[in-house]
Amino acid sequence: MAAAGAALTVVGVLPATAATAATDGTTTRAAGTAAAAGDNYTYLSFKKNSSNPSNSRLSLVYVQWNGDRVHSFTVASWRAGSGNGSRNSCARNAGWLPNGTYTIRAFYNHHNGGARGVNGISWLLNDTRCSNGTPRTALFIHSEMLPSGAQGRSEPYRWDGNSDYKSAGCIKLKPSDIRQLKGYRANFPHPTKLYVG
Secondary structure (H helix, E strand, C coil): CCCCCCCCEECCCCCCCCEEECCCCCEEECCCCCCCCCCCEEEEEEECCCCCHHHEEEEEEEEEEECCEEEEEEEEEEEEEECCCECCCCCCCCECCCCEEEEEEEEEEEEECCCCCCEEEEEEECCEECCCCCEECCCEEECCCCCCCCCCCCCCCCCCCHHHHCCCCCEECCHHHHHHHHHHHHCCCCCCEEEEC
């Protein structure tokens, strides 16, 4: 089911809510899991880089079940940022995303967020609260582009370089990378979860 030329790399165990580790390096279905054999899926994983939040990693992970065992593979991984450099996940419109599990609520090929909003290719995440209860809302995975996906002539519609990995808390990818992530929708199940940690 892999796209032509896609390099699949074995990764570690799934998030704890998905499976339990086996001694041979694979994983087994968690007790009580009702999913039938053959229920393959993908998820997104955002690994924070505390020394440079704008140089963190977003990965697309593909999970293949074979009976009661599972193998997970990193399909692709990209540099990504979250927040304006602040590691305070309670700082609204500034800090990086709080750790946890997010539901991907919608995918947009041509999102139109209006003037200075999120535009173009994007995934909408659920709202959440940080450790002290501060709400974090309007959370997306996105880039800097026009609703059409083309580059604009000025900020925030034009990607200029490393400084554009910074955000108001959303996860940001450069335009070529977000197009690549979107492209995997043609050959892999669409991710419904994002794990942040």
